[in-house]
């Protein structure tokens with residue numbers, strides 16, 4: 470009997486569509502910390518408990534690893550030799566890593582100049598064929614779906630239902646950590662796969678059907694052994710410049726500093742609406758300034774460095790708390806989808822630049838003194 474953690478498939482095999490003993494492509498994803506914010510609730514003077522599920526601590530630095538372990542395991546099961554995705558960055562990083570691990574080829578389509586540096590470096594280091602397109606994510610997504618019809622490549626974007634199956638495990642971990650589902654769950658929304666996946670997970674855990682699940686068709690075996698009494702209200706937060714769920718229609722020229730969610734034609738459009746409605750939740754939008762402010766607040770006061778898109782969940786929650794749309798005394802989980810190190814350029818651009826001094830004791834002392842005086 471070993472206690473070594475071996476990833477979400479090993480951990481939740483009975484609740485995932487995998488063979489009982491087939492080979493698994495894993496990097497030990499999942500089991501991420503649920504960190505309670507201690508300063509922020511006090512600072513805003515609200516009666517609320519806020520927990521951050523820090524998905525940036527997955528092997529490639531984002532929640533995508535949960536979906537990718539399953540998508541690539543299933544691709545191998547089907548004897549695929551190559552995977553392909555369009556990506557704003559994190560999917561390409563995860564796909565490249567899991568493809569390397571599986572020994573298969575990986576093609577990634579990314580919008581030229583609009584992906585964070587860390588993510589680009591990951592796809593390159595893991596040996597993916599990196600194709601920059603003169604277009605945005607939505608163009609890439611369309612192209613991927615077109616070429617996969619004729620060529621032997623398996624799509625590992627979240628149109629692949631195994632991606633959502635893997636990502637639903639984050640809700641299982643949250644329920645186990647809290648001893649039940651939270652009252653609210655806040656997520657940044659781009660392609661809308663993750664909010665859908667979480668709702669599927671919460672629903673299965675509570676033994677409740679959801680129409681958001683493409684695999685379910687009403688007779689889901691995973692509903693048989695519930696381990697939660699309730700499901701949370703799902704809160705989906707979008708960047709104002711890329712907010713199709715707020716406009717009620719696709720957006721053709723999405724733009725935001727949070728490049729991860731610079732998406733105007735989300736593929737899980739219907740499912741995410743279903744998840745939102747079934748949960749009694751809503752979508753809201755946050756400006757780039759609010760996103761960056763939340764990112765800085767988390768880093769500077771709670772010690773948690775997430776990427777801009779991830780901070781949209783906290784920025785949105787702060788807005789909803791201000792509007793009094795969150796029930797007093799509630800427990801809220803915010804998913805921090807990716808690590809701050811993914812996007813060093815944006816972090817540095819909004820931080821106080823370092824001071825440069827001569828390598829002398831006096832210079833350092835002067836700085837320390839002026840700090841303690843202020």
Ligand code: AN7
Nearest residue numbers: 556557559560659660661662663806807
């Ligand atoms: C950090 O990598 O779509 O609503 O191609 O990287 O499930 O799309 C990334 C999405 C939130 C949005 N936070 O999740 C991609 C990609 C981060 C992300 C989202 C993404 P979905």
